[in-house]
Amino acid sequence: MHFMTGKDAVGGGLRERKKRATRAALAEAAVRLAAEHGADQVTVEAISAAAGVSVRTFFNYFDSRDDAFVVVDADASERVRQAFLAAPPELPPLEALRDALAAELREAERQHELWSLHARVLRSAPHLLVRNLGAQMADESGLAEAIARRIRAGDDSDDAGRASEPDAGAPPEGDAGRAAPGLYARLLAAVAGTAVRVSVQHWCERPDEVSYADVFREVFDLLAAGLPAPAR
Amino acid sequence: MHFMTGKDAVGGGLRERKKRATRAALAEAAVRLAAEHGADQVTVEAISAAAGVSVRTFFNYFDSRDDAFVVVDADASERVRQAFLAAPPELPPLEALRDALAAELREAERQHELWSLHARVLRSAPHLLVRNLGAQMADESGLAEAIARRIRAGDDSDDAGRASEPDAGAPPEGDAGRAAPGLYARLLAAVAGTAVRVSVQHWCERPDEVSYADVFREVFDLLAAGLPAPAR
DNA sequence: ACACAATTTTGCATGTCGTGCATTTTTGCA
DNA sequence: TGCAAAAATGCACGACATGCAAAATTGTGT
Secondary structure (H helix, E strand, O other): OOOOOOHHHOOOOHHHHHHHHHHHHHHHHHHHHHHHHOHHHOOHHHHHHHHOOOHHHHHHHOOOOOHHHHOOOOOHHHHHHHHHHHOOOOOOHHHHHHHHHHHHHHHHHHHHHHHHHHHHHHHOOHHHHHHHHHHHHHOHHHHHHHHHHHHHHHHHHHOOOOOOOOOOOOOOOOOOOOOOOOHHHHHHHHHHHHHHHHHHHHHHHOOOOOOHHHHHHHHHHHHHOOOOOOOO | OOOOOOHHHOOOOHHHHHHHHHHHHHHHHHHHHHHHHOHHHOOHHHHHHHHOOOHHHHHHHOOOOOHHHHOOOOOHHHHHHHHHHHOOOOOOHHHHHHHHHHHHHHHHHHHHHHHHHHHHHHHOOHHHHHHHHHHHHHOHHHHHHHHHHHHHHHHHHHOOOOOOOOOOOOOOOOOOOOOOOOHHHHHHHHHHHHHHHHHHHHHHHOOOOOOHHHHHHHHHHHHHOOOOOOOO
16 A cells, blocks of 8 residues: 555556545645745644645555655656666667656656755755655666566567576576566666766756756766766 | 764764764664564664663664664764775776775675674665665765865866866865865765665675675676676 | 445544753763 | 763653544445
8 A cells, every 4th residue: 555556657547546646635735835834844734634634544645754755756766667668679778768767857847846845845854855865766676677677678589598698687597577687787777866866966956057958968978988087 | 963073983082982882882772673573663762771871862862763773884984985085096086986985895894793684674674774775875975075075186186277077076166175066976976875785785685696796896897887788 | 326345534542752841960171 | 179061861742653443435236
């Protein structure tokens, strides 16, 4: 219940939809109240009242009060995975992932005002910022799995059996659909998440000097180049 | 009080030393109790009793109960920064950072048993794992600043004035000692932290197949090569 | 349209968490 | 040794978080 299973990210049933609506309403109420009165002045009772549900229901959706401030869009990571897996197979993994993330970030611009408030809340409450960072990374496991699957897929489309690198996308033993991601997949997922985070952070401090797209591109260029010492 | 200022990482005063001792005692008690009874069964009262202080004192050291499970060694990041800044100036930033981290990780092997317990606790409590991940990343700001400083330092040692890249280690305007880190410094700090985390995670799941040093080296090789699509 | 099963919401009771404040104890220093 | 600063403690109180059972809502089959 507390952990979205990814299937309901597209959600057809009326029930699922309503649940996601209440969850979103609670999160939005929490962010708006926190932006106005300060995060630690907002009680669960106030959030629940603003969302039109009981206090007890709040705890049916969030494990703790702070969780309501931490997650903005619970389904974002699922969408990124779908976009990544739908990318043309000949694209290098890093580029495919970059484009999938860029698409999602453009989509997020639509909710710009709420995101801005959310950023303000996190900036004024280091405690919550830490939780947010941790939550971002929790999504990595799923992304790493998708990367591993994509690598396996592009694998047998080329030529099947061959002596393979000792530890590429996924470990050799695998039930070909849900094997534990290998070192490369894990690392790529983690680095991509890091790239998003860093570019957002950097851009948030200088919204006027450069466009976000430029920062985003520069970060991925640096990564693709192997983080060389900065040219002088 | 709650945030170590880095100065007391080396700690000369008796007062500082005792504070760090009690803090360490509380953290260790928390981890050991959690490893035995499960994290959510451990009350603050139990932790405080095991460490020989009052409940109220516990909250003088930690903002919340969970914080006691999250941080293992509060001074580790400070030591890494020192080691990084002490590295020979001709080393590329990525390699200097890699070596500084490797040294700290070798040092951490000394407390292997406690670290192992801590890992078990985090694995059995996703809630705490997320907090731990977030806490790791909170150290990045300091590291990014150190990187920016090092880049500036190696800068005027070579040849001073020249048309510089628009956004290298640090933004142009800087009070030459505590300027906000630039995009490159931020990214390098973040990626390095990610590298440690991913290598540890990956190795923890396969402690027998390969040595940690090998995983660690492979990760940094992949990063230095720009995360190329895995060879087949 | 209607009833029924499944799911969700809600109120209540209970225990723990977390903080402010005044007081007592400890520590560093002259 | 005596004194000022810092830390530890006890206490009180509000908020958080969970289990449980009753009430309300939704989807489905007839």
